[in-house]
Amino acid sequence: MRVAVIGTGYVGLVAGTCFADSGNDVVCVDIDGAKIDALRRGEIPIYEPGLEELVERNAAAGRLTFTTRLPDAVSRAEVVFIAVGTPQGDDGSADLQYVLAAARAIGRSLGSYTVVVDKSTVPVGTAKKVREEILSVAPNADFDVVSNPEFMKEGAAIDDFLSPDRVVIGTESQRARDLMAELYAPFTRRSNRILFMDPQSAELTKYAANAMLAARISFMNEMAALCEKVGADVDHVRLGLGSDSRIGLSFLFPGPGFGGSCFPKDIRALYSTARENGLDFNLLGSVDRVNEQQKQLLLRKAIRHFGGNLSGKHFGVWGLAFKPKTDDMRESPSIPLIEGLLGKGATVAAHDPVAHGTAKRIFGDRIGFTDTPYGAVEGADGLFIVTEWNEFRRPDFDRLKGLMKAPVIFDGRNVFDPARMRDRGFVYEGIGRGVAP
Ligand SMILES: NC(=O)c1ccc[n+]([C@@H]2O[C@H](COP(=O)([O-])OP(=O)(O)OC[C@H]3O[C@@H](n4cnc5c(N)ncnc54)[C@H](O)[C@@H]3O)[C@@H](O)[C@H]2O)c1
């Protein structure tokens, strides 16, 4: 099948590459010429495990190409995906300007019957708006609009795309439905299903999934706070709770607050949709507020530990990305933590296996970057663990203690066992591990 993907970011590049890998002829389009030039040279603008090899293989086979020329790509395509950004607008709602601009550009270039697919995360009613936008520039165009939200996670995007839990297709058109079923057939041959529904339900399903996952995390973060008050260990509670098959163990890890390019903006967009429809979605508002407070928790713990004065102290930070296996720092809890430490007069040295480039664009030379985790703790008054990269899980504790000025660890991911850390001679604070405030 001939496929065009408009927007070659995380979603567009992964989806386009995976469609090419199943034999389709895919053109990825972006308005960012530097990005397209880099991709043509075989350079991948993001860190995503396995992506580079997959792009290289499919580009070499001629099934995957990159261009800034949208009309060329769209006019020959049977299916056109819109995978541009939908950032948070000033009032919290999703900003649709990129989606609608892409829709107009597509409208001006449509050839024979085409399925235009919304893959970006968009509010209820956007499929209709995309249709109107296309018709405004191409009143006679022969096309259908489909809502096909994407559920991939960064760091596991290829596996998620090739083996999705489900594929959601929102359309009223049988012709579009058949084409989408054909395109997704290679990825849905096992138990993973294609769910067909109306576009509004498909659009809402995406937000509902992210909101539910975010709610579980905020629930656990509040539960962790209670554990600290009453001397319980949230890790035991997590296992006891999640072992109930009705609840399950996924997305129950407390932490320094959820980040990323999706959860924070998507819960606010859903809250906005509810408000526009006269509904106060109280629960979502709380999920967001709890998360904003949680992003201050590690800083608060340090302030308490050092009696309110961080001036002149030096700290190590392990992990900058919002989660492991990505260099993405959008809404990462490391940002408010580091800004808070610097604001209180402390200095910071950080290590992340892949996110130094991203972090340098945010912090410049206001913090130091080290090649190893050990470098970040040299002479440190304390260490913060913000991202649970595997390589942080089994350090040489004697070496760590020897390098640090004081063996103090604030562990935002509960990577270590509190009792064992105390035996090893550390002052150790996890999240919700029975430490009184
Ligand atoms: N990042 C994720 O893991 C993820 C997962 C599921 C859904 N989503 C959703 O998918 C959408 C895209 O997210 P992303 O993280 O890939 O964004 P991104 O910012 O990484 O990429 C978007 C790309 O679109 C390009 N673009 C903008 N307007 C364009 C136009 N008119 N023509 C061509 N290219 C254009 C930009 O230059 C950019 O490269 C968002 O709605 C997001 O919420 C993201």
Ligand SMILES: O=c1ccn([C@@H]2O[C@H](COP(=O)(O)OP(=O)(O)O[C@H]3O[C@H](CO)[C@@H](O)[C@H](O)[C@H]3O)[C@@H](O)[C@H]2O)c(=O)[nH]1
């Ligand atoms: O138990 C958990 C699980 C996650 N997190 C945090 O939650 C955030 C988001 O993590 P994750 O969901 O793994 O990453 P994303 O790549 O943001 O993926 C989410 O957002 C995407 C964009 O919409 C969706 O497609 C995915 O299904 C959805 O999981 C990160 O800061 C994690 O550290 C926790 O604190 N505790």
